[in-house]
Amino acid sequence: MSNTLECITEWIGRQRWYAGKGHVPRLRELSRQTIDTDDPDATISVILLMDDAGHVPTLYQVPVVERSVLQPAERPNLVGQNDDGLFVIDGPHDPAYTRALMRLLAPDLDPATITATRVLSAEQSNTSVIVDIDGVPTIICKVFRALHHGENPDVTLQAALSAAGSTAVPRFIGQLSSEWDDVGRPGGRATGNVAFAQEFLDGAQDGWKVALEYAADGRDFTELAAALGRQTAEVHETLARALPTNDTSPADIAAVEVSWKRRLMLAEREVPTLMESREAIEAVYAAAAECDWPRLQRIHGDYHLGQALLVPERGWVLVDFEGEPLRPMDERDRPDVALRDVAGMLRSFDYAAGATDGWPTDWARASRDAFFEGYVSASGVDPRGFSALLDAFELDKAVYEAIYESRNRPDWLGIPLRGIAQLLAQRADVTLDR
Numbered sequence: 155m156s157n158t159l160e161c162i163t164e165w166i167g168r169q170r171w172y173a174g175k176g177h178v179p180r181l182r183e184l185s186r187q188t189i190d191t192d193d194p195d196a197t198i199s200v201i202l203l204m205d206d207a208g209h210v211p212t213l214y215q216v217p218v219v220e221r222s223v224l225q226p227a228e229r230p231n232l233v234g235q236n237d238d239g240l241f242v243i244d245g246p247h248d249p250a251y252t253r254a255l256m257r258l259l260a261p262d263l264d265p266a267t268i269t270a271t272r273v274l275s276a277e278q279s280n281t282s283v284i285v286d287i288d289g290v291p292t293i294i295c296k297v298f299r300a301l302h303h304g305e306n307p308d309v310t311l312q313a314a315l316s317a318a319g320s321t322a323v324p325r326f327i328g329q330l331s332s333e334w335d336d337v338g339r340p341g342g343r344a345t346g347n348v349a350f351a352q353e354f355l356d357g358a359q360d361g362w363k364v365a366l367e368y369a370a371d372g373r374d375f376t377e378l379a380a381a382l383g384r385q386t387a388e389v390h391e392t393l394a395r396a397l398p399t400n401d402t403s404p405a406d407i408a409a410v411e412v413s414w415k416r417r418l419m420l421a422e423r424e425v426p427t428l429m430e431s432r433e434a435i436e437a438v439y440a441a442a443a444e445c446d447w448p449r450l451q452r453i454h455g456d457y458h459l460g461q462a463l464l465v466p467e468r469g470w471v472l473v474d475f476e477g478e479p480l481r482p483m484d485e486r487d488r489p490d491v492a493l494r495d496v497a498g499m500l501r502s503f504d505y506a507a508g509a510t511d512g513w514p515t516d517w518a519r520a521s522r523d524a525f526f527e528g529y530v531s532a533s534g535v536d537p538r539g540f541s542a543l544l545d546a547f548e549l550d551k552a553v554y555e556a557i558y559e560s561r562n563r564p565d566w567l568g569i570p571l572r573g574i575a576q577l578l579a580q581r582a583d584v585t586l587d588r
């Protein structure tokens with residue numbers, strides 16, 4: 155037995171959302187808040203923990219429920235047993251926590267109508283809980299794991315799209331923020347979003363799984379890809395109307411170029427073979443920095459097929475506007491280039507082909523073209539008109555994916571590496587043709 159903090163330290167490294175893979179966690183408790191519950195055997199604590207083990211300290215939200223009796227069904231979600239003999243359970247898996255959270259996120263909801271709560275089983279960066287109302291899955295609550303000062307773009311963007319009447323995102327229900335000590339900020343306090351709730355889309359299919367099935371069966375995905383292109387353009391257009399935009403200054407361009415190069419340097423440390431392509435990749439970045447850039451606006455930021463849900467009678471609905479988990483929050487929380495999203499989705503078609511036996515490149519190419527056509531038809535803007543810039547964003551995404559795969563799924567590292575090689579070969583062909 156050990157104290158609750160020791161139990162969490164031993165457990166946290168195994169969680170999918172723990173970003174410090176490869177480090178032994180070094181946790182420091184910043185705050186512990188007790189939440190009221192009507193369950194007499196449960197004590198709910200929301201603990202904010204700073205992990206000092208990595209290069210950059212990371213703040214995590216760990217809600218736990220302490221109980222004197224452990225039900226067999228709770229065993230897989232046991233964090234540990236503390237010095238007082240209490241069983242410490244991962245909060246989102248315990249109904250006492252999720253019911254208490256719902257009271258805060260949706261105060262108008264009658265708690266008696268909540269009939270069940272369960273954690274979404276997919277591997278995730280955060281933890282989402284599905285809430286049944288009168289026996290029907292109705293609400294999904296996302297509990298953010300890594301916390302940041304300032305608004306979380308997932309909340310800001312989905313709330314803004316929903317308020318603008320867009321049905322391209324789930325209806326927004328409510329959000330919760332929290333404060334914690336931060337000596338680096340004026341007043342010594344930081345504040346950020348810790349959870350939010352939105353409409354649960356029953357029967358939604360994950361776009362990644364749909365695409366994989368199509369690719370594996372050699373089925374034509376172009377109609378769905380074109381619809382996705384149209385929905386993407388519509389979301390970009392609504393975001394540009396609902397939230398601030400700005401002209402692109404030379405300083406903005408320089409900052410993006412620096413971030414591309416910084417990421418490449420980081421990737422080379424983790425995937426040394428990338429060093430062989432550095433010169434060619436940097437040449438693409440340099441060419442992109444020289445061309446015309448569109449206006450900056452808020453974007454999805456980590457756009458791929460897994461962020462698009464195919465909903466019966468509604469079509470594509472987009473989720474998870476939090477941006478890339480490996481990118482600093484201050485970079486994700488401001489206007490950016492919409493082509494970054496287009497590039498993300500192009501990479502995803504390549505991924506679906508790469509994860510399929512025989513690597514059907516024609517399938518990926520047809521899906522890309524259809525996506526472009528859909529995007530143009532809804533917006534009048536053809537991303538292919540910014541080819542140097544689009545290539546740079548695609549390369550940057552593939553470099554990001556190389557880091558992501560080497561840390562999380564080394565068996566898949568070949569997918570982004572081949573993507574990088576292909577992009578560079580295509581650019582070399584274009585240059586030779588000139």
Ligand SMILES: Nc1ncnc2c1ncn2[C@@H]1O[C@H](COP(=O)(O)OP(=O)(O)O)[C@@H](O)[C@H]1O
Pocket residue numbers: 274276277278279280281282294324352353354355356358360460461463473474475476
């Ligand atoms: N509103 C929703 N309705 C139904 N399923 C959803 C909804 N939002 C998310 N999901 C499911 O949860 C998965 C993870 O959600 P996401 O927002 O991507 O979480 P994370 O930030 O943890 O990556 C999605 O891929 C989808 O399968």
Ligand SMILES: O=P(O)(O)O[C@H]1O[C@H](CO)[C@@H](O[C@H]2O[C@H](CO)[C@@H](O)[C@H](O)[C@H]2O)[C@H](O)[C@H]1O
Pocket residue numbers: 278279362456458459460474477478479498501502503505506555558
């Ligand atoms: O969904 P998250 O916000 O957690 O995104 C991260 O994980 C994704 C993998 O789940 C990763 O996406 C990469 O793999 C996908 C297939 O699993 C593929 O469709 C994407 O194109 C590819 O980028 C994403 O990059 C990462 O941020």
